[in-house]
Amino acid sequence: MKWKRSERLVDMTRHLLENPHTLISLTFFSNRYSAAKSSISEDLGILKETFEESSTGRLVTISGAAGGIKYIPLVGREEIKEVIHSLMNELRKSDRLLPGGYLYMTDLLGNPRFLDRIGKVIATAFFDKEIDVIMTVATKGIPIAHAIARHLNVPVIVVRRDSKVTEGPTVSINYVSGSARRIQTMVLSKRSMQSGQKVLLTDDFMKVGGTMQGMKSLLEEFNCELGGVAVLVEAEHLEEVLVDDYLSLVKLRAVDEKHRKIELEEGNYFTRGGNELWNM
């Protein structure tokens, strides 16, 4: 079957969006659409421009025999701001306040469209960091990890608090939870990581960073490398943060349980430096 240009454009868009960070050869497209490579190149030119204009991402051309095209999901600065502020507006609602100054976020972590946007925003900050794996701790971090993973096209591994028979042999470490200073355990299936992998740690909430510190210890056990740390919400506190470099979307400044007030500000997404990636 011979495809028209208009049909090719629709189908190529779908194919690229479904396969981020994946090298696709011009031959693949040229065979799929029974079209000359020169026509495919022109099509890709149109896609490239439209993707950039709509802040969808970049199409990177890799030349040579093993070359092709790669779609890199990237969100523009405007939209990142919008996502951060819609997160703040949601979190500011006073009925989210739970005893102990905790915030109810479970509904947000169950919303697929919201997660997709959050995931793309975080993936934008790490698009060139050669992340191999995203690691999180059960349970709340899992949807965030997967939302990022889809845009970086890397697997997710989940650290648990307890060992389960369906995980096979595991490696377990003890760590000190940051704020409560309790000794806790983390367990990871032995076959879930290979040594030398570069790992992005993520979670929904970070206070002192004890959980992150625990995951870092696990990385050492597996001879893996820290590729970055990203959280939705970091909380203000007096102690020193255990993790040096992390990315946060929102900062929880203070919680006033009596007057049911939640004080939030932008996280360090734009201020932590070394991150001019959104100026596409």
Add this chain to the structure above:
Amino acid sequence: MKWKRSERLVDMTRHLLENPHTLISLTFFSNRYSAAKSSISEDLGILKETFEESSTGRLVTISGAAGGIKYIPLVGREEIKEVIHSLMNELRKSDRLLPGGYLYMTDLLGNPRFLDRIGKVIATAFFDKEIDVIMTVATKGIPIAHAIARHLNVPVIVVRRDSKVTEGPTVSINYVSGSARRIQTMVLSKRSMQSGQKVLLTDDFMKVGGTMQGMKSLLEEFNCELGGVAVLVEAEHLEEVLVDDYLSLVKLRAVDEKHRKIELEEGNYFTRGGNELWNM
């Protein structure tokens, strides 16, 4: 700015793929691209045909003043078969066999591209079932639930084994785990569901269906309705299954631990009846 047809096609494709099961008015597109509604209609005609030819899904037109277009992700029969058989090929690998006859599936549940395909396959079977919410149990079901949820555009809620402070007030029930016949507890945040919602239950693995039965009891507590049950793998067993109607992608017939053999067959996706949806 005035968009060319070619640019509109690329951007509309992206917009629709990112917003499945969402009604989008022609006015939205016509404003976004500064184009006449007649041009937009022609564009949508091209998208519609291409989506159907590439087994991406259906574009449904809703006419009238409150009308517009809706993208329904649907996978064709061929691709469903392919997804099921690639799952079987993966699961058949003997190094997945764990003591007690369990299968290691954690790597698959961490693979974003695989999950996306699985999610779309399951969403295809429930596209017209008016599902409001997808419910699963922590931990392994979470990525599957989210993969389905994105294609149905509905939220995910996660049932836990233990209550956590960050969940707020919870409802808890006891149930009998199917195979081990132990009494277990399930906990769900009170504000996670509204009464009257239609719920799709999902999990990675089902034997007798005790966990599903537990979730069904939770639905009753919340005055919610069962919209369906979907699992990746069902296991052969002697007792009667506690759930009447469920969908499975793969059936685990038998495990021979001594010879390290895993016997699999297709699940009931195509045979359970009432499901001719993939004949688009």
